[in-house]
Amino acid sequence: MEKIVKPLLEWFETHQRELPWRKDRQPYPIWVSEIMLQQTRIEAVKKYYTRFMEELPDIESLSQVSEDRLLKLWEGLGYYSRAKNLKKSAQMIMEEYGGEFPQTYKDILRLSGIGEYTAGAIASVCFNEKVTAVDGNVLRVVARLLGSRENVLLPQTKEKFKKKLQEILPEQSGKFNEALMELGETVCLPNGSPVCRECPLAEYCVSYREGLMGEIPVRIKNIKRKKEEKTVLILWCKGKFAIEKRMTKGLLSGMYQFPNMEGYFTEEELKAKLQPLRILFLGKAKHIFSHIEWYMQGYFLEVGEPSEKYLWATPQELTEKYALPTAFQPFWKKCHSQPEIFIK
Numbered sequence: 001m002e003k004i005v006k007p008l009l010e011w012f013e014t015h016q017r018e019l020p021w022r023k024d025r026q027p028y029p030i031w032v033s034e035i036m037l038q039q040t041r042i043e044a045v046k047k048y049y050t051r052f053m054e055e056l057p058d059i060e061s062l063s064q065v066s067e068d069r070l071l072k073l074w075e076g077l078g079y080y081s082r083a084k085n086l087k088k089s090a091q092m093i094m095e096e097y098g099g100e101f102p103q104t105y106k107d108i109l110r111l112s113g114i115g116e117y118t119a120g121a122i123a124s125v126c127f128n129e130k131v132t133a134v135d136g137n138v139l140r141v142v143a144r145l146l147g148s149r150e151n152v153l154l155p156q157t158k159e160k161f162k163k164k165l166q167e168i169l170p171e172q173s174g175k176f177n178e179a180l181m182e183l184g185e186t187v188c189l190p191n192g193s194p195v196c197r198e199c200p201l202a203e204y205c206v207s208y209r210e211g212l213m214g215e216i217p218v219r220i221k222n223i224k225r226k227k228e229e230k231t232v233l234i235l236w237c238k239g240k241f242a243i244e245k246r247m248t249k250g251l252l253s254g255m256y257q258f259p260n261m262e263g264y265f266t267e268e269e270l271k272a273k274l275q276p277l278r279i280l281f282l283g284k285a286k287h288i289f290s291h292i293e294w295y296m297q298g299y300f301l302e303v304g305e306p307s308e309k310y311l312w313a314t315p316q317e318l319t320e321k322y323a324l325p326t327a328f329q330p331f332w333k334k335c336h337s338q339p340e341i342f343i344k
């Protein structure tokens with residue numbers, strides 16, 4: 001494994017992508033980008049990152065932003081607890097570290113929403129601490145290099161790979177960690193399609209030598225998600241849509257949503273229950289969270305009087321002000337893209 005260090009670092013010098021958060025390796029931009037990248041691809045993150053940094057350029061502004069505005073800035077990225085943890089950590093940095101980002105792996109790991117990988121990435125890239133940063137990309141590269149058929153989703157496999165990397169970690173630990181991640185993102189691609197002929201490590205790679213790229217890494221999942229059926233109501237009344245705020249705890253907490261009911265309701269049942277002036281079926285949509293799957297059907301309903309149970313928002317307010325979870329977007333987009341059919 002130690003043979004990979006030099007060619008990998010040389011390759012990174014000439015092949016690294018220009019990314020907005022890479023300009024000067026400062027902890028705040030690296031932190032925000034790492035949290036955004038936890039569940040989202042780089043290309044998709046760029047526009048959210050730019051918008052976020054324009055409005056919240058430093059730890060202090062993040063620590064003071066209102067929750068509604070924060071969730072709006074995070075809209076589209078999903079997994080909203082990440083945004084809330086960012087703010088919580090920014091407040092902790094203001095109170096406990098006088099606004100200076102903590103500089104050691106151990107201290108960074110204390111922040112909310114930061115796990116071993118992110119702490120390792122920030123500590124090594126920004127402060128050159130000799131720690132590893134092992135994410136899914138790195139696991140894939142190491143498994144292929146070693147020709148290992150161990151399940152990379154198991155903690156013990158991760159620990160084993162971390163140990164191997166720690167043994168070969170050079171002084172430029174940050175560069176090395178970034179280079180491994182970059183290789184995983186741009187060359188050693190998932191789903192059996194790595195571009196091995198462009199890989200600086202091909203001559204040291206067991207999978208390449210033995211043609212195992214399609215079989216490694218081994219990923220055996222054991223997730224059982226709860227399935228829920230829902231009927232989503234896009235209620236329209238006198239130029240406004242009904243929305244409501246979700247609970248302050250739990251899934252999508254603090255976000256706004258269209259009213260919805262557990263189970264599937266027929267058009268007849270909704271007519272009897274809500275007596276709409278008009279009703280239109282919006283189709284079905286599915287959304288998968290980490291532990292729950294929502295199977296939804298949506299209806300557009302024009303009602304005569306606005307119920308006080310809901311907050312009523314104009315289409316513009318819904319676009320600009322309220323953070324609407326991605327799960328509801330298919331129904332919203334359908335109404336929004338063909339207003340002549342729905343909004344009369």
Ligand code: SF4
Pocket residue numbers: 141144145187188189194195196199200201202203205206207208213
């Ligand atoms: S040679 Fe291919 S499989 Fe091996 S590390 Fe490089 S890209 Fe990945």
